[in-house]
Amino acid sequence: MTVSRDARANGRDAVDRGDDEPPPSAAEAGSDRPEPPDPAPVPVWRVLAATSTSAWREALANRAGFWSQIAIMIVNDVVWVVFWFLFFDRVGAVRGWDLDRLVVLFAVLTTSAGIVLGLLNNARRTGQLAATGALDAALALPVSPLAYLLVRRVEPVNVGDLFFGLGLFVALGDPTPTRVAVFAYGVACAVLILTGFLVLVGSLSFWAGRSDAGDLGFHALLLFSNYPVDIFGGATRVFLYAVIPAGFVSSAPARLVDDFDVRLALGTGAVAVAVAAAGATAFTVGLRRYTSGATWTRA
Amino acid sequence: MRAPARAEGAIGWLGPTAAAARLGARRAGAQPGGLAFAAVFYLMVTSVLAGLWATAADAAGGDIVGYSAVALVWYIAASESAVLALPQRLIEDVGIDIDDGIEAELLRPTPLIVVRLAAEVGGMLPRLGACVAVGVVLARIIGGPAPDPAALAIAFPSLLLAVTVNLAAQYAFAGAAFWLRDVRSAWFLYQKLVFVLGGMLLPLEVLPRWLELTAKALPFSAMAYAPARLASGHLEPELLVIQSGWLAAAIVGTAAVYRAGERHQIRTGA
Numbered sequence: 001m002t003v004s005r006d007a008r009a010n011g012r013d014a015v016d017r018g019d020d021e022p023p024p025s026a027a028e029a030g031s032d033r034p035e036p037p038d039p040a041p042v043p044v045w046r047v048l049a050a051t052s053t054s055a056w057r058e059a060l061a062n063r064a065g066f067w068s069q070i071a072i073m074i075v076n077d078v079v080w081v082v083f084w085f086l087f088f089d090r091v092g093a094v095r096g097w098d099l100d101r102l103v104v105l106f107a108v109l110t111t112s113a114g115i116v117l118g119l120l121n122n123a124r125r126t127g128q129l130a131a132t133g134a135l136d137a138a139l140a141l142p143v144s145p146l147a148y149l150l151v152r153r154v155e156p157v158n159v160g161d162l163f164f165g166l167g168l169f170v171a172l173g174d175p176t177p178t179r180v181a182v183f184a185y186g187v188a189c190a191v192l193i194l195t196g197f198l199v200l201v202g203s204l205s206f207w208a209g210r211s212d213a214g215d216l217g218f219h220a221l222l223l224f225s226n227y228p229v230d231i232f233g234g235a236t237r238v239f240l241y242a243v244i245p246a247g248f249v250s251s252a253p254a255r256l257v258d259d260f261d262v263r264l265a266l267g268t269g270a271v272a273v274a275v276a277a278a279g280a281t282a283f284t285v286g287l288r289r290y291t292s293g294a295t296w297t298r299a
Numbered sequence: 300m301r302a303p304a305r306a307e308g309a310i311g312w313l314g315p316t317a318a319a320a321r322l323g324a325r326r327a328g329a330q331p332g333g334l335a336f337a338a339v340f341y342l343m344v345t346s347v348l349a350g351l352w353a354t355a356a357d358a359a360g361g362d363i364v365g366y367s368a369v370a371l372v373w374y375i376a377a378s379e380s381a382v383l384a385l386p387q388r389l390i391e392d393v394g395i396d397i398d399d400g401i402e403a404e405l406l407r408p409t410p411l412i413v414v415r416l417a418a419e420v421g422g423m424l425p426r427l428g429a430c431v432a433v434g435v436v437l438a439r440i441i442g443g444p445a446p447d448p449a450a451l452a453i454a455f456p457s458l459l460l461a462v463t464v465n466l467a468a469q470y471a472f473a474g475a476a477f478w479l480r481d482v483r484s485a486w487f488l489y490q491k492l493v494f495v496l497g498g499m500l501l502p503l504e505v506l507p508r509w510l511e512l513t514a515k516a517l518p519f520s521a522m523a524y525a526p527a528r529l530a531s532g533h534l535e536p537e538l539l540v541i542q543s544g545w546l547a548a549a550i551v552g553t554a555a556v557y558r559a560g561e562r563h564q565i566r567t568g569a
Binding site: 072075076079083086087090091094095157215216220231236 | 336339340343344347350351354355358359363364487488491494495500501505506
């Protein structure tokens with residue numbers, strides 16, 4: 001998919017003026033200059049890359065704040081590792097899970113959560129943006145509104161998770177080439193599931209209006225992903241794989257890194273694609289019910 | 300212009316303080332959605348952690364550092380009630396209030412901190428009630444009957460003390476915003492201190508001995524460990540005395556921070 005330069009320029013000028021009127025053409029403006037030839041279209045990925053770069057620059061505008069927030073999140077994550085260390089030190093292995101495997105689970109979770117909540121932060125805010133009618137700016141652009149929204153905001157505190165997760169895996173995850181490859185696959189699946197699920201529950205706001213359901217879904221997914229699914233009983237375990245896909249976010253990838261199984265890998269990948277597709281579909285269908293809040297925000 | 304009179308003393312503050320507490324309780328009660336959210340979130344967190352510790356106790360032969368699986372379930376139900384009954388980002392919210400200008404509130408004859416704390420305690424009560432109700436039912440279902448009903452009875456006032464100490468300490472922590480530019484992220488670190496050194500995630504006896512003793516000597520243990528220890532069947536009424544001591548210290552300390560903050564505000568106008 002590509003985007004014409006005119007469309008981009010028109011959108012940007014409209015934003016700069018703070019209105020949604022298209023700019024006058026050269027002829028309307030009374031210029032004698034001929035219309036320039038239609039330039040080569042710009043690939044969508046370049047538009048999204050530029051949006052993402054701009055989001056990074058905004059986040060880095062307060063450089064001291066950026067790094068202090070990252071440091072705070074890393075301290076937060078270290079506390080969790082300390083908790084697990086104390087836990088397994090007292091208890092020993094529980095249902096096949098020991099500290100080594102838990103470290104991999106936590107590395108997968110923090111890395112993927114860092115990517116989704118740090119680099120694709122609006123995934124978490126979809127419901128709020130939809131319910132408050134704050135999507136106007138995204139709708140005026142010649143790229144997919146969801147793709148634009150996802151890369152539009154960087155949240156420094158969650159970028160700390162990303163740094164921590166990668167650092168934890170490198171330091172304590174025994175990163176052989178095979179394990180690194182499986183770790184990357186597991187993180188990719190987890191990112192798709194987290195993003196898709198957050199967009200899916202957030203998109204419910206198109207129908208239900210502003211509610212706590214999205215927030216609750218977000219907290220539930222992250223909370224349950226923090227723990228090995230095997231500690232739970234049968235019915236809860238089914239719930240955590242089938243309803244809130246927490247088992248596929250962290251437990252399944254951690255198990256793959258330690259003990260690769262093709263069927264589990266394919267199953268996790270299929271779930272990731274299905275959840276991501278469900279999120280995108282819910283958002284696209286929900287947009288038909290969107291009502292503007294008559295406020296021009298940058299989402 | 301004369302400064303607002305504060306000579307009426309504590310008796311004069313009673314009316315506004317009680318009114319603020321009533322208003323806080325009414326506000327919280329008027330948001331059933333918020334209460335339901337708090338209860339469901341509490342249910343999720345408690346069922347996960349209680350399940351984890353109960354499974355661990357079974358795997359370890361039925362006992363971890365003197366806590367049976369049932370005791371651990373009741374421990375987690377109480378410790379989570381003590382922490383989740385409070386707004387998680389209170390420090391951030393108070394910091395924003397101070398940053399954005401709290402001057403109008405400083406003009407009132409009743410000290411700001413007294414009114415604010417009263418309103419927070421009032422607002423916390425419905426949430427605490429919801430969490431306790433859910434917690435008792437959940438612990439009964441997952442674990443079984445409380446290990447010691449007498450100790451459980453003492454755990455209820457201990458819970459009230461725990462959340463009040465926590466509130467006062469969070470206000471003291473947030474008071475740094477009078478001097479520092481941004482304390483908004485500090486809640487994240489404070490929360491982790493309560494999680495581990497306060498005993499919310501785990502009984503303090505699980506910690507290495509030196510850290511256990513250190514944690515028990517800190518105020519965080521009064522915010523989660525004390526009511527949880529009681530609810531888990533340890534009849535130790537002296538924990539209430541320790542909590543009361545920390546509550547007095549927290550209130551005096553918080554009042555001192557806000558008095559100094561007010562003076563700083565008046566002096567600098569910032």
